[in-house]
Amino acid sequence: QLRFVARHFEMPSTLCLRFLDHPLHHLLGLNPCEEQIYAALLLFSSQDGAPTAEKAHARAARGAASQQIADLPSLAVQHIQPFLPHQQSSLLQQLYAASLLDTLSNDHRMPAQREGESMDGKELPLPNASLPHRQDMAQILLRRHTSFQAIDTRELSIEQLATILASLKQMEDPLWQLCDCQVYCVVSRVSPLTPGVYRYVKERHTLVSLQTVSLRPLLLRISTGINIQPHLPPLNLFFCGNYQQALVHYGERGLRMLGIEIGRALQCISLSAAAYDLGTHIHLSYAVEGTRKRLLHLPVEADLPLASMMVGYKKSAQGNLFEMTWY
Secondary structure (H helix, E strand, O other): OHHHHHHHOOOOEEEEOOOOHHHHHHHHOOOOOOOOOOOEEEEOOOOOOOOOHHHHHHHHHHHHOOOOHHHOOOOOOOOOOOOOOOOOOHHHHHHHHHOOOOOOOOOOOOOOOOOOOOOOOOEEEOOOOOOOOOOOHHHHHHHOOEOOOOEOOOOEEHHHHHHHHHHHHHOOOHHHHHOOOEEEEEEOOEEOOOOEEEEEEOOOOEEEEEEOOOOHHHHHHHEOOOOOOOOOOOEEEEEEEEHHHHHHHHOOHHHHHHHHHHHHHHHHHHHHHHHOOEEEEEEOOEOHHHHHHHHOOOOOOOEEEEEEEEEEEEOOOEOOEOOOOEO
């Protein structure tokens, strides 16, 4: 959301998820075992322009050579503690310590190209995004909310699907490719697409057809929440990532970075949908194994569906009945 606001004020920004933890925590006076910095957002004036993430990481790595972390003075922190604290968990402290970075490496290899990525007849080019007329930023942010059970079953158009997916092309961070992040579209009613499962290829703005079968029985079985009904909305999106790739490139820190990356994608889709007055609901109420194997047919064991989003028109109030909205 901060990047969205900065872009409207013509302030280029760079999101940094890899940085030397000890100097930065020391600068803010934080104990990494109690509070951890998850991300740093660099803002620039429109005249200067923002450097790419690769340049920012390389600059940080060059500075790390002359940085003596051991020479940092110890912090004297005064706690205002009105209650007796719980005893800290040694396992939790070990997990925190494992995710800290003391060095930065830029030796990252992109994952091998997926099979069937070439244009083979199964790949469907999407129409160009038809962005709406310039709208007030505050109104879009106010309309971006979780629509719980207030999503209508009406049919969407392929132009609407293409437009909300096109917002992901703004995500140019190498983490998306390094962790082989993917967006799967489970289509029930999107004209003129055949109902089925599609994978979005954001580099070419296309859909790869994976299976075209009746999805209602599968969607009914994977739901783990009594009030989550993924078989009703016309579109379900699943955001997936490879957790082993995240561990290889970033260690234990990679898991939380992967979560942030998926969160960025969810925000992009939510804001794009809000600009068109579409309702969205982000949830984790699905059986992971059933979703991974039977619905999405993920090719690699380490690929996991990390979040899901239902998309559709917002229901209009009927009589004295009101749908509950969760923000």
